[in-house]
Amino acid sequence: MNDPAWMDAAFAAARPKAVAALLRYFRDLDTAEEAFQEACLRALRKWPENGPPRDPAAWLIMVGRNAGLDGKRRDKRFTELPPEHQLSDLDDPEGGMVDRLDQADYRDDILRLLFVCCHPDLPATQQIALALRIVSGLSVRQIARAFLVNEKAMEQRITRAKARVAAAGVPFDTPAPAERAERLETVLAMIYLVFNEGYSASGGEIEARQPLCNEAIRLARLILRMYPAEPEVMGLTALMLLQHARSAARFDQNGSIILLDMQDRGLWNPKMITEGLALVDKAFRHRRPGPYQLQAAIAALHARAARPEDTDWREIDVLYAMLEEITDSPVVTLNRAVAVSKAYGLDQALALIEPLAERLDGYFNYHGVRGAFLQQQGRADEARTAFNRAIALAGSAAEADHIRSHLDSLEKVAANAG
Amino acid sequence: MLYAILCYSNEDEVMAWSKAEDDAVMERLQGVIGRVAQQGRLGPTARLLPTTSATTLRKGKSEPLVMDGPFAETKEQLLGFYIIDCEKLEDAHDFARELTEANHAPGSYEIRPVGFFQQGVVTDGSAVATLPAQRTAAE
Numbered sequence: 282m283n284d285p286a287w288m289d290a291a292f293a294a295a296r297p298k299a300v301a302a303l304l305r306y307f308r309d310l311d312t313a314e315e316a317f318q319e320a321c322l323r324a325l326r327k328w329p330e331n332g333p334p335r336d337p338a339a340w341l342i343m344v345g346r347n348a349g350l351d352g353k354r355r356d357k358r359f360t361e362l363p364p365e366h367q368l369s370d371l372d373d374p375e376g377g378m379v380d381r382l383d384q385a386d387y388r389d390d391i392l393r394l395l396f397v398c399c400h401p402d403l404p405a406t407q408q409i410a411l412a413l414r415i416v417s418g419l420s421v422r423q424i425a426r427a428f429l430v431n432e433k434a435m436e437q438r439i440t441r442a443k444a445r446v447a448a449a450g451v452p453f454d455t456p457a458p459a460e461r462a463e464r465l466e467t468v469l470a471m472i473y474l475v476f477n478e479g480y481s482a483s484g485g486e487i488e489a490r491q492p493l494c495n496e497a498i499r500l501a502r503l504i505l506r507m508y509p510a511e512p513e514v515m516g517l518t519a520l521m522l523l524q525h526a527r528s529a530a531r532f533d534q535n536g537s538i539i540l541l542d543m544q545d546r547g548l549w550n551p552k553m554i555t556e557g558l559a560l561v562d563k564a565f566r567h568r569r570p571g572p573y574q575l576q577a578a579i580a581a582l583h584a585r586a587a588r589p590e591d592t593d594w595r596e597i598d599v600l601y602a603m604l605e606e607i608t609d610s611p612v613v614t615l616n617r618a619v620a621v622s623k624a625y626g627l628d629q630a631l632a633l634i635e636p637l638a639e640r641l642d643g644y645f646n647y648h649g650v651r652g653a654f655l656q657q658q659g660r661a662d663e664a665r666t667a668f669n670r671a672i673a674l675a676g677s678a679a680e681a682d683h684i685r686s687h688l689d690s691l692e693k694v695a696a697n698a699g
Numbered sequence: 700m701l702y703a704i705l706c707y708s709n710e711d712e713v714m715a716w717s718k719a720e721d722d723a724v725m726e727r728l729q730g731v732i733g734r735v736a737q738q739g740r741l742g743p744t745a746r747l748l749p750t751t752s753a754t755t756l757r758k759g760k761s762e763p764l765v766m767d768g769p770f771a772e773t774k775e776q777l778l779g780f781y782i783i784d785c786e787k788l789e790d791a792h793d794f795a796r797e798l799t800e801a802n803h804a805p806g807s808y809e810i811r812p813v814g815f816f817q818q819g820v821v822t823d824g825s826a827v828a829t830l831p832a833q834r835t836a837a838e
Binding site for chain 2: 286287289290291293294295337338499502505506509510515518552555556558559560562563566
């Protein structure tokens with residue numbers, strides 16, 4: 282059993298649990314991480330010899346804890362020697378650990394580990410980088426690649442983030458239910474940020490950034506395992522699976538976005554869709570809809586439609602209306618307008634977004650969507666104005682290209698008519 | 700005789716595999732099962748999606764209860780399984796509820812989506828565990 286790939290998978294799988302438990306023990310991120318590294322090094326020597334332990338996470342926690350203690354003693358030049366049984370690598374250290382560390386301990390430990398990465402003083406990009414480094418165990422090089430910065434800059438960013446977290450102090454109390462719910466919400470938001478870092482990539486960035494989507498899904502499943510009855514955790518996991526399922530169909534050869542209507546649905550990942558659909562159904566049984574569940578349910582209706590024309594736009598409109606009530610976001614209304622245009626017609630859709638003109642005037646997609654409605658109504662001049670405004674506000678080349686393709690089709694129609 | 704082979708493993712670890720590793724394992728497995736399939740000895744094969752997508756229908760004294768998560772008791776043993784095509788999770792729950800009505804023995808049904816499925820065909824019908832007398836009657 283000295284297949285290194287197997288051991289790597291075991292380390293990656295055990296990492297969140299093990300680092301989280303070590304953080305509770307040492308109350309310091311760096312010490313916890315170093316202790317975990319040391320435990321992995323010892324595992325590389327021991328496991329091929331003795332065979333893999335029954336519970337790798339428990340083994341790594343125990344050995345990491347001893348290694349961390351040794352390190353602390355060395356640093357402080359402690360003179361007294363600890364009892365032999367604490368110093369040596371035990372043959373089967375996990376025995377008692379498994380009983381003592383039940384799922385509930387892991388649950389709060391892992392939530393805490395993720396929660397310290399979401400410290401409100403940290404900008405979103407630092408939260409994500411920290412979580413990817415500490416919880417997922419991605420290397421600084423991998424993270425730097427995903428964020429399109431050089432390794433040194435990322436190293437500094439992570440070091441600064443860690444220093445801030447250390448200065449802020451880690452919350453070590455066992456959280457009360459209300460606080461636990463709050464932590465959970467913060468952590469879910471951070472996981473979705475990780476996902477969107479990957480999902481929003483286009484063009485040449487896709488290859489480097491898309492792994493972030495898988496990482497986010499892995500984190501969400503981890504949280505779901507700990508909180509199996511939380512419908513919003515199911516919702517977020519489902520949402521990411523259903524969105525990520527389309528990734529092979531979302532871009533053309535040049536890396537330009539292909540809209541949902543135009544995507545080759547045969548390229549969608551059926552496994553992710555199946556898992557996502559099951560999770561949406563599972564979540565809605567709780568009758569406590571939240572923003573992630575509603576967005577996932579909308580994605581599920583798209584996933585269930587074999588062809589674009591099979592899409593249940595009326596149901597999507599209902600779900601967006603519920604989402605509107607919860608979030609009070611004009612962007613949600615804008616998305617709802619697309620469903621309304623398909624279900625009830627362009628007049629109603631335009632009427633729905635007209636009141637948003639002021640609030641969304643600086644938002645590229647508002648003008649893009651509005652332009653598309655006007656274009657479909659044959660109001661070419663107004664559409665052109667809206668598209669030009671959208672291009673001026675576009676945040677990326679891919680966004681601008683996408684609007685430009687609308688403009689091109691306008692020009693073609695005009696040329697044919699003329 | 701028909702045998703069911705039930706696969707148990709550490710889900711965390713299997714899910715930490717890269718796509719390339721996962722593909723390689725699936726390909727090696729296909730090599731093994733392909734041989735048996737050619738001999739007409741392989742029935743349905745399924746790989747289940749993560750336990751996080753599971754629900755469990757628990758038979759109780761009154762109405763059976765649907766709970767989130769996989770079956771977690773160790774006091775009970777796996778005695779069989781069904782594979783059913785359902786549009787909605789709810790339909791699978793309904794089917795499991797009907798099963799509880801037909802079989803009052805206490806226990807649970809774990810309902811888990813299937814990620815990989817191969818129909819398979821067992822060509823020798825006599826492989827099924829029936830009494831010799833029933834077999835003759837069927838022929």
